[in-house]
Amino acid sequence: MAKILIVDDAKFMRLTLTNILKKANHEVVGEAENGKQAIQLFRELNPDLVTMDITMPEMSGLEAMKIIRQDTPAAKIIMCSAMGQQRMVVEAIEAGAKDFIVKPFDEVRVIDAVTRVLN
Template sequence: MPNVLIVDDTKFLRETLKEIFIKAGFVVIGEADNGVKAVLMYKELRPDLVTMDITMPEMNGIEAVKRIKEFDSSAKIIMCSAMGQQKMVVEAIESGAKDFITKPFDEARVLEAVKHVLQ
């Protein structure tokens, strides 16, 4: 089963995604609450998939995506954004993210994005 790194500065949202992934049979191998930790954990854990929040302290998700893609051009990253951040979502995709999901998370949409990115 694929393993996942969940990156979000809100614990509740990390827990929500974690539940969705575990229920679907994925292994959550790590959680980070900012972009700096996300990059370090990616390099250490080499997850099959990353869910990345856009707005976080220390380093935002877009910058973290760029750093991860520099390290591993084949990284599979799904951006997470609140509604109304379309401009940032476009920037995230241009930075190398493969798909995006909006908050609050819809389980079916999360799993659809994951399936799309892991194909």
């Protein structure tokens, strides 16, 4: 069972991911709605994995990921993006994201990505 931090500015998206992850026996240890909260919670909770939305107010997922990975190079982060954000996804992978999942979330794809990144 992995400890997972979910970062997304949309409560509905956080809820959707929480339900998918709990069904797969993972523990959601925290939720953040922007990049600044994500960094703070990452430092407090030290999760095994982070799902990080790319586009958020205050600080983007991309910026937050770069800061988290400076602090913790081994951090495992899966980026989440809406369709049509391929350029940002490529940038995220180059900056150290382990995988990405596309919204709307496909349960099987989410679990596959999480399992692969954790192992």
